[in-house]
Amino acid sequence: MVLNEQQAIWDRLYKSGLAVRYPWSLVVSTFMNRLLFGDLRGKKVLEYGCGDAVNLAFFADLRMRSFGFDFSEASIARGAENLTGRGYNVKITSKTTFDESTEEGSITLGVCDFQSFRTPTKFDYILDRGALACANFEDIPNLIDYINDI
DSSP: HHOOOOOHHHHHHHHOOOOSSOOOOOHHHHEEEOHHHOOOOEEEEEETOOOTOOOHHHHHTTOOOOOOOOOOHHHHHHHHHHHHHOOOOOEOOHHHHHHHOOTTTTTEEEEOOOOOOOOOOOOOOESSSSSGGGGGGGGGHHHHHHHHHH
16 A cells, blocks of 8 residues: 555544544553653654644643654644644644754644655654554665664
8 A cells, every 4th residue: 555545544534533532551651650761851752653643742741842743634633623722732834844942841743754754853752653554665664764863
């Protein structure tokens, strides 16, 4: 399946009402381990394939600087609407990169595919809950190398 077909499927799912209400339990249990991570305030986290950004809301609650992108415009729109309605400071960027001036506790979202995303920003943590499975198989090794560089 090519990327555009997958994007259309995810857009259709989010437009039809797909909603994730809670952050992924493994994300919560891992990042709540203070012995492992210490104080997370001000740290930068990037989520590849963030969907409607519920994990990023969890990170924002920890006062982290949260960034996420997804190739589904519908998921980003839904996430921004839900998070803004819940009082989060949400910024949507049309660029395939992120501005580092984001404040603690804020969320920056973007619509982008894996191959186009490039940023000079260095992140403290990068989360991928399986989004790379939506990338073209032959691109995955290069994407993993890029992730390791940021």
